[in-house]
Amino acid sequence: xxxxxxxxxxxxxxxxxxxxxxxxxxxxxxxxxxxxxxxxxxxxxxxxxxxxxxxxxxxxxxxxxxxxxxxxxxxxxxxxxxxxxxxxxxxxxxxxxxxxxxxxxxxxxxxxxxxxxxxxxxxxxxxxxxxxxxxxxxxxxxxxxxxxxxxxxxxxxxxxxxxxxxxxxxxxxxxxxxxxxxxxxxxxxxxxxxxxxxxxxxxxxxxxxxxxxxxxxxxxxxxxxxxxxxxxxxxxxxxxxxxxxxxxxxxxxxxxxxxxxxxxxxxxxxxxxxxxxxxxxxxxxxxxxxxxxxxxxxxxxxxxxxxxxxxxxxxxxxxxxxxxxxxxxxxxxxxxxxxxxxxxxxxxxxxxxxxxxxxxxxxxxxxxxxxxxxxxxxxxxxxxxxxxxxxxxxxxxxxxxxxxxxxxxxxxxxxxxxxxxxxxxxxxxxxxxxxxxxxxxxxxxxxxxxxxxxxxxxxxxxxxxxxxxxxxxxxxxxxxx
Ligand code: UDX
Ligand code: UDX
Numbered sequence: 340x341x342x343x344x345x346x347x348x349x350x351x352x353x354x355x356x357x358x359x360x361x362x363x364x365x366x367x368x369x370x371x372x373x374x375x376x377x378x379x380x381x382x383x384x385x386x387x388x389x390x391x392x393x394x395x396x397x398x399x400x401x402x403x404x405x406x407x408x409x410x411x412x413x414x415x416x417x418x419x420x421x422x423x424x425x426x427x428x429x430x431x432x433x434x435x436x437x438x439x440x441x442x443x444x445x446x447x448x449x450x451x452x453x454x455x456x457x458x459x460x461x462x463x464x465x466x467x468x469x470x471x472x473x474x475x476x477x478x479x480x481x482x483x484x485x486x487x488x489x490x491x492x493x494x495x496x497x498x499x500x501x502x503x504x505x506x507x508x509x510x511x512x513x514x515x516x517x518x519x520x521x522x523x524x525x526x527x528x529x530x531x532x533x534x535x536x537x538x539x540x541x542x543x544x545x546x547x548x549x550x551x552x553x554x555x556x557x558x559x560x561x562x563x564x565x566x567x568x569x570x571x572x573x574x575x576x577x578x579x580x581x582x583x584x585x586x587x588x589x590x591x592x593x594x595x596x597x598x599x600x601x602x603x604x605x606x607x608x609x610x611x612x613x614x615x616x617x618x619x620x621x622x623x624x625x626x627x628x629x630x631x632x633x634x635x636x637x638x639x640x641x642x643x644x645x646x647x648x649x650x651x652x653x654x655x656x657x658x659x660x661x662x663x664x665x666x667x668x669x670x671x672x673x674x675x676x677x678x679x680x681x682x683x684x685x686x687x688x689x690x691x692x693x694x695x696x697x698x699x700x701x702x703x704x705x706x707x708x709x710x711x712x713x714x715x716x717x718x719x720x721x722x723x724x725x726x727x728x729x730x731x732x733x734x735x736x737x738x739x740x741x742x743x744x745x746x747x748x749x750x751x752x753x754x755x756x757x758x759x760x761x762x763x764x765x766x767x768x769x770x771x772x773x774x775x776x777x778x779x780x781x782x783x784x785x786x787x788x789x790x791x792x793x794x795x796x797x798x799x800x801x802x803x804x805x806x807x808x809x810x811x812x813x814x815x816x817x818x819x820x
Contacts, residue, residue: 349470349539350375353427355457357381357390357416359397359513359620359689360474360506361433366405367517369414371547378415378423390416398688398715401514421464429540431504432457432485433474438624447631449478449624458485461499462492470536472502476565476625478632482526482558500536502527503558505565510619511686523553526561566629570645573622575610577651583613583802584658593802594784613802615753615782616656616694618683623649623692656694659801660701663751663780666799672706675747675774679740680754680783681713681721688715695753696724698782702751708733712743714756744769749778755785762787770794 352368354361357379369377381387389396391410395403406414417423424430434453439445454475461471471489473482482501489499503526508516523544527533537555544553556564579600583593593613601608626645633642664671683693690696699709703725711721711734718736727734737743740758744750750769752759770777779791781800788798 349428349543351427352377352429352431352543353423354379354431354433354474355381355420355424355460356431356433356435356475357383357386357396358433358435359510360508361431362390362395362397363399363402363508363513364431364433364474364506364517366402366409366414367514368543369409369412370405371518372543373413375543376413376415377409378417378427380417380420380423382418382420384418387416387418398686399511399513400686405514420460424461424464425466427469429470429472429543430461431472431474433506435620436475436477436624438627444631447627449476449628449631451477451481451484454481454485455488458488459492462489462494466494466497468498470500470502470539472504472540473562474504474506476505476569476621476628477503477562478628479559479562479566481562498532500527500532501558502536502540503561504540505561507565507568510689511684518547520548520552523548524556524561524564525553526556526558529557566625566632569621569625570629570648572610573617573626573652574645574648576612576614576617577648577655579611579613580616580655580801581651583655586802587804590804596802612755613784614655614694614755615659615698615801616652618692618694620689620691623652656697657701659694659780659782660698662799663698663702663749663778664705666780666797667749667778670705671702671748673708674749675708675710676702676749676751677710677712677740677743677747678702679712679743679750679752679759680756681711681716681724682754682756685754685756686715688713688717688720690716690720690724693724693753694782698751698753699725703733706733708735710735710737710743710745710747712737712740713754714758740764741768741772745772746774748774749780751780751782752786753782755783760785760787766791766796767794770796 352375354365361379365377365379386396395406432454434457436449436451436454439448439450454477471485473485482503485501505524507520525537525540527537541553579593579597582596586593586596597611600606601611626649630642630646667674678695678699681693681695682688682690702709721736725734730736776797779786779796779798784800784802788800791798
């Protein structure tokens with residue numbers, strides 16, 4: 340007899356993929372649902388060992404405390420997939436869906452091979468009905484593919500309901516985003532069985548999320564909402580970055596423009612911080628995915644529209660690198676440059692698609708020597724990102740920002756770490772140890788430029804006219820003319 344999904348109480352959850360999404364999501368779930376046993380499985384033994392150790396594989400404020408509190412009680416990390424899948428009532432698929440690097444859709448389409456192999460594994464080992472939840476960000480209609488793979492391989496008497504439940508956490512604030520989500524989307528089939536599966540997952544979230552924030556919808560809307568949300572967020576940054584270029588050319592200040600725009604209650608103040616460019620594992624991949632889907636559906640104008648959001652980001656990263664070279668008298672060959680910040684944003688050690696990589700490579704190509712400092716990124720990761728085997732070829736990685744600055748011609752801020760702000764660092768000390776003229780290039784517009792100018796730095800920043808602060812500094816002496 341087929342087990343009815345409605346008869347499945349959610350007592351045990353298994354999550355495949357102990358990455359940036361699966362790890363924090365399941366930790367917060369275990370914290371809020373002491374009546375549910377959560378097992379996170381991953382094929383990567385090192386990663387699982389790290390989750391079981393004192394040094395977690397990812398850094399997220401507040402995460403370590405939660406893991407310590409729940410691990411061994413109702414939160415487990417394991418490489419042994421089959422038993423955890425067999426026992427589970429509900430399975431999250433939280434594996435990565437990278438952009439394809441070969442074949443049809445190369446460079447744009449999402450590679451679903453890991454998601455498909457999870458579906459095959461589930462069908463192979465499970466002998467009772469389950470709810471399978473797609474948490475990985477996937478192209479629209481992926482749930483249908485998971486259903487097909489499951490159906491074609493299911494054991495007799497077993498049935499599956501596949502739900503879409505995209506994750507909206509941002510790195511660096513993952514724990515807070517998970518504890519207090521703006522919304523939880525649950526997409527499922529409109530059948531009776533589908534509705535029951537949606538209710539079961541909804542019940543899990545209701546442990547800590549209020550009912551008005553849990554939104555039920557059809558599977559395709561849920562899948563598309565995730566891609567659309569990331570595309571809109573990236574679009575906002577690309578828009579303000581486009582305006583930053585106009586500011587630099589005209590003398591307007593992008594912070595003032597952003598403030599003016601953000602006060603319009605229809606627009607709101609968030610995601611208007613001009614920068615050296617956006618990075619991270621999701622934006623680029625998800626927009627490329629949206630572009631590819633649109634092209635596949637013959638919606639070429641839609642595809643071109645979203646492609647432009649990516650193109651603007653590439654332009655922004657290149658523009659910043661070029662500005663550094665131009666400002667330093669059109670040559671940085673053999674000059675030493677300190678890069679402050681390598682992560683794609685503050686409060687994370689993640690460097691995926693980090694704009695710092697683009698900038699660093701640009702500077703290396705121009706013949707500079709780089710001194711790189713980031714409070715959270717490991718040396719090996721930086722070298723890997725820059726395609727280097729060791730600290731030869733003009734790169735040295737530092738664990739102390741003052742050591743990184745010593746003997747350099749310029750400081751380049753690529754990540755908006757709080758500690759880079761003037762009151763935290765002694766920029767006078769850095770200035771004294773640098774070659775003159777000493778430059779600061781603020782790719783995040785976070786520093787106190789007038790304080791730096793007063794020290795003697797030549798300051799260049801995103802979204803303000805070339806050398807404006809330098810000129811401001813000179814103008815101060817010509818007061819009254
Ligand atoms: C996430 C999301 O799940 C994805 O949808 C989103 O678009 C990008 O971010 P993330 O958690 O950041 O992925 O990926 P990652 O940190 O690479 O973790 C994925 C984990 O899945 C890895 O630890 C990997 O070892 C594991 N994995 C992958 C498996 O266990 N089995 C597989 O078949 C494939
Ligand atoms: C993003 C989405 O915010 C999240 O909802 C989704 O689940 C995953 O993708 P994440 O990539 O972790 O999260 O970080 P986010 O805070 O969105 O920042 C992305 C990039 O944009 C970073 O490089 C950040 O520095 C940059 N950014 C952000 C800006 O340049 N300006 C801004 O105003 C905001």
